[in-house]
Amino acid sequence: MAYIWYVEPLDKFTNEYLSQALEGEDAIRRIDSNGTNRDVWRTQHRLITRLKKDRKTLGLHYAIYNARSDRATIRLWQFDIPSKRGRNHRLRVKSA
Numbered sequence: 001m002a003y004i005w006y007v008e009p010l011d012k013f014t015n016e017y018l019s020q021a022l023e024g025e026d027a028i029r030r031i032d033s034n035g036t037n038r039d040v041w042r043t044q045h046r047l048i049t050r051l052k053k054d055r056k057t058l059g060l061h062y063a064i065y066n067a068r069s070d071r072a073t074i075r076l077w078q079f080d081i082p083s084k085r086g087r088n089h090r091l092r093v094k095s096a
Contacts, residue, residue: 003066005048006040006074010061021047033075040065
């Protein structure tokens, strides 16, 4: 089953960037899994891939959500949240 993707801009610059990238579309209000209203842009996954690439270079701030249908509540996409440990963190295994 394919997901429907949504992006919530967390600052004015990111909102303007999404407005230009999704020309002709309007932001919509959806309820997330916690019951909070979110102003999000509905998008294709290929834009999310582009956002991830441009996040650092353009200084974009956003949250990504997905849903299984138009009527389902949206849920935060956990795989986009950077790890606090960092990429080079290694788990240490204690020897017996």
